[in-house]
Amino acid sequence: MKEYIDYQLKGNNTFGIPALCDRFIEYAGIDELKDLYARKLFEGKWMSIGCGANLLFCDDYHGVIIHSVARQVEIREENDRNLLVRAEAGLVLDDFIAQAVDNGWGGMENLSAIPCSVGAAPVQNVGAYGVEAKDVVESVLVFDTRDGSARTFTNAECAFGYRNSFFKTHPEYVVVSVDFRLTKKGNWQLRLDYGNLRSALSPQFSESDDALREIREAVCRIRHEKLPDPAVIGSAGSFFKNPVVDCAVVDRLLLDYPKMPFYEMGEGRKIPAGWMIEQSGWKGKRMGNAGVYEKQALVLVNLGGASGKEVWRLAQNIVDSVREKFGVEISPEVIKVSE
Numbered sequence: 001m002k003e004y005i006d007y008q009l010k011g012n013n014t015f016g017i018p019a020l021c022d023r024f025i026e027y028a029g030i031d032e033l034k035d036l037y038a039r040k041l042f043e044g045k046w047m048s049i050g051c052g053a054n055l056l057f058c059d060d061y062h063g064v065i066i067h068s069v070a071r072q073v074e075i076r077e078e079n080d081r082n083l084l085v086r087a088e089a090g091l092v093l094d095d096f097i098a099q100a101v102d103n104g105w106g107g108m109e110n111l112s113a114i115p116c117s118v119g120a121a122p123v124q125n126v127g128a129y130g131v132e133a134k135d136v137v138e139s140v141l142v143f144d145t146r147d148g149s150a151r152t153f154t155n156a157e158c159a160f161g162y163r164n165s166f167f168k169t170h171p172e173y174v175v176v177s178v179d180f181r182l183t184k185k186g187n188w189q190l191r192l193d194y195g196n197l198r199s200a201l202s203p204q205f206s207e208s209d210d211a212l213r214e215i216r217e218a219v220c221r222i223r224h225e226k227l228p229d230p231a232v233i234g235s236a237g238s239f240f241k242n243p244v245v246d247c248a249v250v251d252r253l254l255l256d257y258p259k260m261p262f263y264e265m266g267e268g269r270k271i272p273a274g275w276m277i278e279q280s281g282w283k284g285k286r287m288g289n290a291g292v293y294e295k296q297a298l299v300l301v302n303l304g305g306a307s308g309k310e311v312w313r314l315a316q317n318i319v320d321s322v323r324e325k326f327g328v329e330i331s332p333e334v335i336k337v338s339e
């Protein structure tokens with residue numbers, strides 16, 4: 001276990017926002033969480049972070065931040081068709097996916113290149129190109145910081161939703177490891193019909209031994225063209241969720257905006273927040289050192305030296321504009337960390 005006092009978090013959030021935390025603790029698995037419990041650490045103010053890819057620090061954090069550095073991968077079960085693989089929370093999700101693809105384990109290739117830790121994947125129910133964590137998570141091993149016990153949540157108990165899960169509103173559970181059910185060749189269920197994925201594959205694409213690698217490479221290529229690389233431009237990916245509204249709201253808006261895109265979502269309809277932000281004139285705009293990414297209006301960026309408060313102010317201005325123009329409320333996907 002490593003502990004740092006007055007730790008600078010700039011390198012631990014993909015926005016690259018400077019903020020101090022009173023104490024930063026790197027721990028390596030459940031035994032060290034038990035030590036922290038014995039030291040009564042969880043009785044004070046604390047939070048878990050992974051890669052910090054969905055966080056906006058608007059103030060210094062006066063508490064303890066814990067960060068898993070446990071990165072083991074272990075096959076728990078295996079048969080001719082599929083296998084159950086356990087990955088520890090501190091592993092970078094994309095490193096795990098690279099390993100899965102190399103081994104021919106299918107199911108997660110569409111999630112390639114999302115900045116995320118294995119621990120946060122079920123919390124956020126990360127998703128891309130028609131696949132979400134919920135499709136491959138069999139169970140999640142957690143540490144209950146209220147009584148120091150371990151517990152396993154089944155997929156159903158995780159209550160996965162759109163970028164949401166039971167854990168999102170229950171931060172008292174720290175994810176220790178995740179068991180993923182992945183498939184072997186012959187049982188892969190490749191999902192190629194989302195967005196422009198199929199057209200990014202070569203015309204000769206087939207379900208050959210190389211299929212997972214080709215999909216992974218195509219996903220990485222498309223993402224690279226569309227999204228800022230956090231190592232170059234700070235961001236947290238999509239800043240806002242796509243709002244789901246009543247069908248009547250969409251019908252009303254279509255009278256004024258006949259080309260407005262929308263998707264049926266059971267009871268309601270989803271409107272792409274990025275489209276509304278772009279229509280509101282924000283794409284490529286800047287406010288101080290924060291801006292709206294020029295290639296994708298859903299992404300807010302740190303143009304260099306932005307503070308968390310500056311990014312949040314920009315976000316609020318965008319929310320106000322969209323409300324004024326469309327009468328629709330958009331809300332952040334990004335988690336604001338403030339006093």
Ligand SMILES: Cc1cc2nc3c(=O)[nH]c(=O)nc-3n(C[C@H](O)[C@H](O)[C@H](O)COP(=O)(O)OP(=O)(O)OC[C@H]3O[C@@H](n4cnc5c(N)ncnc54)[C@H](O)[C@@H]3O)c2cc1C
Pocket residue numbers: 014047048049050051052053054055068089114115116117118119120121123124125126127128163167171173174175176227228229230235236237238335
């Ligand atoms: C360029 C870019 C592109 C992105 N693209 C996508 C995308 O395509 N799809 C998508 O879904 N998201 C995307 N995101 C958002 C981000 O990658 C996800 O939200 C991701 O899950 C964040 O993981 P993290 O490890 O950084 O979690 P953090 O941001 O560190 O934390 C997120 C939440 O998880 C909690 N948490 C973290 N670790 C644990 C743990 N071990 N136990 C319990 N709780 C924990 C935190 O307390 C916090 O509430 C993108 C972000 C960026 C920067």
